[in-house]
Amino acid sequence: MNTPLASLHDIEIAARGCLSSMAYEYVSGGAGDECTLGWNERDWNSIRLRQRVLVDVAELDTSVSLLGRTLSHPILLAPTAYHKLIHADGEVATARGASEAGAPMIMSSFSNSPIEDVARATTAPFWFQLYVQPDREFTKALVQRVEAAGCEALCLTVDTPVLGARYRETRTGFHLPDGLTRANLEGMTQVAADAAHRPPEGAIYSAVLEPRLTWKDVEWLRSIATVPVLLKGIMDPDDARLAVQHGASGVIVSNHGARNLDTVPSTAMALPHVVDAIDGRVPVLVDGGIRRGTDVLKALALGASSVLIGRPYLYGLAVDGAAGVSRVVRTLRTELEMAMALTGRTSVSAIDRSVLWA
Numbered sequence: 001m002n003t004p005l006a007s008l009h010d011i012e013i014a015a016r017g018c019l020s021s022m023a024y025e026y027v028s029g030g031a032g033d034e035c036t037l038g039w040n041e042r043d044w045n046s047i048r049l050r051q052r053v054l055v056d057v058a059e060l061d062t063s064v065s066l067l068g069r070t071l072s073h074p075i076l077l078a079p080t081a082y083h084k085l086i087h088a089d090g091e092v093a094t095a096r097g098a099s100e101a102g103a104p105m106i107m108s109s110f111s112n113s114p115i116e117d118v119a120r121a122t123t124a125p126f127w128f129q130l131y132v133q134p135d136r137e138f139t140k141a142l143v144q145r146v147e148a149a150g151c152e153a154l155c156l157t158v159d160t161p162v163l164g165a166r167y168r169e170t171r172t173g174f175h176l177p178d179g180l181t182r183a184n185l186e187g188m189t190q191v192a193a194d195a196a197h198r199p200p201e202g203a204i205y206s207a208v209l210e211p212r213l214t215w216k217d218v219e220w221l222r223s224i225a226t227v228p229v230l231l232k233g234i235m236d237p238d239d240a241r242l243a244v245q246h247g248a249s250g251v252i253v254s255n256h257g258a259r260n261l262d263t264v265p266s267t268a269m270a271l272p273h274v275v276d277a278i279d280g281r282v283p284v285l286v287d288g289g290i291r292r293g294t295d296v297l298k299a300l301a302l303g304a305s306s307v308l309i310g311r312p313y314l315y316g317l318a319v320d321g322a323a324g325v326s327r328v329v330r331t332l333r334t335e336l337e338m339a340m341a342l343t344g345r346t347s348v349s350a351i352d353r354s355v356l357w358a
């Protein structure tokens with residue numbers, strides 16, 4: 001890289017020049033008028049921090065424990081689809097970058113590389129994001145397959161019975177280019193792995209999303225899975241309580257990167273409400289708009305156990321493959337260390353709501 005890419009924003013700007021307009025609009029876009037897309041970043045910024053001084057911060061510890069594992073820092077890669085749109089090596093490059101930076105990767109159901117190839121490329125723990133398919137027997141076989149590949153947890157995406165109104169995708173005619181498939185869906189009997197990403201105009205149901213998914217399916221999934229099941233896409237405190245009642249091992253506060261229902265609150269706004277409803281019973285993770293180490297600190301202060309990033313690492317992947325992914329995570333981690341030192345917190349367990357300006 002010739003130009004120094006200091007912050008995640010620099011990498012985002014550089015990525016634009018590396019991606020086709022179809023890929024760039026797909027990654028960067030949100031739903032509707034993109035109100036929530038703006039709020040997701042803005043609301044982290046608008047939370048003020050308390051600067052504290054004269055604390056010995058010569059030793060800092062960013063490690064966290066999550067589902068029985070100790071992680072060197074609390075930054076995970078959120079599941080995102082179709083990495084071969086971004087880089088020729090697709091999810092395999094992402095997995096290498098994630099491993100280099102010690103970040104668990106959550107692999108999307110809709111990856112272009114099969115789970116086994118990704119598993120081989122990674123030395124960090126990896127999880128699998130599940131889009132339950134209308135064909136439940138296929139879904140069950142997929143769960144068994146990803147468990148056999150070594151996945152340590154399942155994130156059941158619960159916020160996407162249908163896609164939202166993503167007009168940037170419509171305007172650029174978003175489609176899976178020839179040769180790219182959803183590699184993990186190969187062999188499904190009812191639907192092809194290269195089925196259209198969006199339904200035809202005027203229709204809302206997709207061949208690869210399940211609009212009939214309900215709380216009963218959470219119990220079904222728990223009954224067939226041998227690894228913990230987390231629910232991704234919880235924004236409402238009532239849903240958070242139901243998640244615990246239905247045996248979820250964790251919840252991810254997420255509005256799907258503002259790609260589904262526009263004008264829902266930012267995740268920064270929803271997080272403390274969900275944390276209060278969960279009341280320490282299971283870990284709460286959060287994603288959406290996290291672009292700075294200070295954002296990570298604020299999420300931890302509001303009660304998140306860890307955070308996920310989506311678009312930023314895709315931009316890193318676009319700019320410099322695996323090295324770009326790991327650079328994004330390392331930059332965020334370094335910024336988190338700076339923020340911890342400057343607020344006088346030497347470990348993640350010392351980060352609580354008192355870090356925030358009331």
Ligand SMILES: Cc1cc2nc3c(=O)[nH]c(=O)nc-3n(C[C@H](O)[C@H](O)[C@H](O)COP(=O)(O)O)c2cc1C
Nearest residue numbers: 027078079080081108157256257288289309310311
């Ligand atoms: C290009 C793209 C593809 C995504 N694909 C998936 C997916 O396959 N499954 C899923 O559960 N979430 C998906 N998401 C949502 C992310 O997991 C995550 O919730 C979101 O990107 C976090 O917000 P951020 O991009 O502002 O960090 C996708 C997001 C983007 C940007």
Ligand SMILES: CCCCC(=O)C(=O)O
Nearest residue numbers: 081110163197206256259
């Ligand atoms: C059909 C869903 C595609 C992946 C996804 O979740 C997204 O683009 O946000």
